[in-house]
Amino acid sequence: MGNRPVRHPPVLIIEDTISLRLVYRAIAMAAGHPVAVAGSAAEGLAQFHATAPNIVLLDVVLPDGDGLALMRAMLAERPETLVIVLTAHGSVNRAIEAMRAGAQDFLVKPVDEARLTAALANAANAPQRTLPAPAGPQANLFIGSSEPMQRIHGKIESVAKSMATVFITGESGTGKELAALGIHAASPRANGPFIALNCGAIPQDLLESEVFGHMKGSFTGALSDKPGAAQAADGGTLFLDEICEMALPLQTKLLRFLQTSTIVPVGATKPRKVNVRIVCATNRDPMDAVRRGQFREDLFYRLFVVPIHMPPxxxxxxxxxxxxxxxxxxxxxxxxxxxxxxxxxxxxxxxxxxxxxxxxxxxxxxxxxxxxxxxxxxxxxxxxxxxxxxxxxxxxPTATDMPLHDIPTGLPPNLLARPLAEIERLVIEAVLTRHGGSVPKAARTLEVSPSTLYRKLEGWGVKT
Amino acid sequence: MPDGLTKWDPSGLLHILSLAGPADAALILHHLKDDLSAAAHALDHALTLGDTEAMRHPIHALVALCGTAGAACLHQKACDLRDQIGAGLDTEARALALSLQTGAARLAERLATELGR
Missing domain, CATH: 1.10.8.60 (Helicase, Ruva Protein; domain 3)
Structure with missing residues (x-):
């Protein structure tokens, strides 16, 4: 064994089942960690502020909110926190979702002493994250102290407290989803779920089911009832990214949802009430989409209540x-x-x-x-x-602003002397660069599906 | 009716109780019994109403509680039921839910009588 000192950083356990909470506490204390406990998302966030733990052991299912949404809120405040997610559901998808959301580790219940002790030890010895210390919850979401961003911070702070729909515009890669997350984290709904849906990345014939859910048998492949994003966001925030890509028929249903706060899953007859705060975003000009007849004007005015423009x-x-x-x-x-x-x-x-x-x-x-x-x-x-x-x-300027023959392509002059596979790759990479790396936008320009481009990029070893 | 406790192995739980010390061990056993009873009751209530949504939380709890207590059969039943109710509450799922609910209630009793001394 080496001479490296053993670290026992403080642990916060957020688990609503009392006996399990006591079991995890016993294991963590036996491993030498100071421990604080909480039995709900609200209590967990309060203890997080009070005790500033290095490690959080977090149950995904909590009585007053979604554990992953709580994790995002905690990481937004203190990104150096190491979160170990606990769930009784062993699906790979859930694990991937937790890790993508920033979890350090993922444990499936029932958790035995050896596995939990090992996870705590791994977290205790994980490399320190060296992000700058936050000045406040909003400051930590965005790095950068310029005046335009100070204004964005102020606007997020003001709109977070209300229920008004927020419409975020800005070029690709300016942090629209981060802004939406900031609004959610600063809102009274912070302990509720934050569900993000990219309307441009999902095939249009599946988007209604993704938003509103579906009943078993409602279409080929609907093997069981599936709640949609709107239901999953009940009590929290639903973020609809690339809202202008939504097809017109679905826009009509979205408008009805906004007016009535009820959803009707595909194949269902009974509407269901949900309590959701909507934040939406687009990198297009929404008024231009309205003028072109691609976006309903009544839906636009329903959504465009509080606009936030993310500066390039x-x-x-x-x-x-x-x-x-x-x-x-x-x-x-x-x-x-x-x-x-x-x-x-x-x-x-x-x-x-x-x-x-x-x-x-x-x-x-x-x-x-x-x-x-x-x-x-x-x-x-x-x-x-x-x-x-x-x-x-x-x-x-973006490709949508300029005539095609005026746009510099960055392609080599001897294109026609190259093999077809190389020409294809050069063109795809040039179109991607023009669209700031956005695969869905490049796919639309090239008139292929995003999955085709992802497959090619993966085959070339390009990370997306 | 079989109570699903033929494969009950409390050794893992006993080890955790020894880590916790006498005072906390008593607290863990007390709440484990209560949590199992509460989840069994909630499952029974939801089953009576045929409400699969209301069944999810007690099933989620029983997956963890039965596993922590060392009741491998009940833990597996809870996992199977969690996977099955997504497709609805058919006869097989109902029978499984009833068996799980009965088994969990029995486990709570045995924890009190056999480990609560």
Missing amino acids: LRDRGDDVIEIAETALARFAQEEGRHFDGLSPEVRALFRRLPWPGNVRQLLNVIRNIAVLHMGGLVTPGMLPESLFLQGIDGPT
């Missing part, structure tokens, strides 16, 4: 540097490397780039640097070539 990264001043350096430190630690920051040339370049893919694109660039280089000062030579396909010194 190029309009956020030095936030690009702050975000880049924070991400570089984080990714470097994950890769076991050390960088000395960004050189003055890279800083100057970053400030001038238009960043059509915004923060998401910036994070991809920083990840690329951390993976492909061993450390030191980040110089222009370390930057990925694709970064230089976009214009400098001015915003790059």
